[in-house]
Amino acid sequence: MPLSLRCAVFPNWGSISLTRPIATAQTSRKKLHTVDGRVQRDEQFEAVRKLLDDGFIRHAGLSNASVFEIEAARKVFPVTTVQNRYNLADRKSEDVVDYCAANGIGFIPWYPLAAGELNRQRGAVGRIATAHNATGAQVAIAWLLRRSPIMLPIPGTLRVTHLKENVAAASFSTPYQGTHAVHPVRRV
Ligand SMILES: NC(=O)c1ccc[n+]([C@@H]2O[C@H](COP(=O)([O-])OP(=O)(O)OC[C@H]3O[C@@H](n4cnc5c(N)ncnc54)[C@H](OP(=O)(O)O)[C@@H]3O)[C@@H](O)[C@H]2O)c1
Numbered sequence: 001m002p003l004s005l006r007c008a009v010f011p012n013w014g015s016i017s018l019t020r021p022i023a024t025a026q027t028s029r030k031k032l033h034t035v036d037g038r039v040q041r042d043e044q045f046e047a048v049r050k051l052l053d054d055g056f057i058r059h060a061g062l063s064n065a066s067v068f069e070i071e072a073a074r075k076v077f078p079v080t081t082v083q084n085r086y087n088l089a090d091r092k093s094e095d096v097v098d099y100c101a102a103n104g105i106g107f108i109p110w111y112p113l114a115a116g117e118l119n120r121q122r123g124a125v126g127r128i129a130t131a132h133n134a135t136g137a138q139v140a141i142a143w144l145l146r147r148s149p150i151m152l153p154i155p156g157t158l159r160v161t162h163l164k165e166n167v168a169a170a171s172f173s174t175p176y177q178g179t180h181a182v183h184p185v186r187r188v
Contacts, residue, residue, distance in 0.1 A: 035062070045073050070099060087118060112140060141153055141155060
């Protein structure tokens with residue numbers, strides 16, 4: 001098994017017994033975090049399959065994966081979720097979102113607020129936010145939630161006020177109108 005995978009699932013693997021499945025929240029779902037180009041792809045997928053078969057993890061997903069990679073992985077194990085960078089201003093994973101929607105796979109957009117940049121935008125996002133008495137962050141989250149029922153945004157925040165604002169966006173109905181005008185945000 002590739003060392004990176006082993007360490008992710010068994011942080012103390014040198015000192016624990018591997019004969020007993022571990023059922024903790026931490027190990028119940030494992031995401032293969034970017035297919036490692038240094039290790040045979042199928043070897044990584046087989047390793048995940050074995051972790052599932054042995055009961056060390058309950059569900060497995062992929063991160064930063066293409067449709068091609070998801071299809072290859074699904075031949076070896078059931079892919080529960082895919083976590084790719086995706087937001088209103090960065091839609092490079094559009095084909096992955098469509099593929100996940102068509103195949104009942106959860107899609108977790110990381111960087112959903114472009115590190116807060118979408119909250120600061122004065123252009124299209126700002127205009128929609130003002131028109132709906134909302135913040136840019138809420139527009140960005142609401143847009144993701146409306147994009148597809150398989151969408152599970154994970155905005156990161158250290159502030160309770162932002163957390164409440166972000167949760168409230170779930171009941172906010174953002175029209176798509178105008179969102180095509182959102183300019184790409186350079187990654188910071
Ligand atoms: N799979 C991968 O390869 C990968 C890579 C990178 C990140 N991730 C995951 O993706 C998740 C999110 O990524 P991220 O944190 O980099 O980006 P993000 O969620 O797009 O942005 C987080 C930033 O937005 C700000 N923010 C949050 N809510 C806000 C609000 N309502 N108003 C204004 N600003 C707000 C936060 O600042 P405050 O703290 O001030 O609220 C923080 O600086 C994390 O859980 C991370 O682990 C995954």
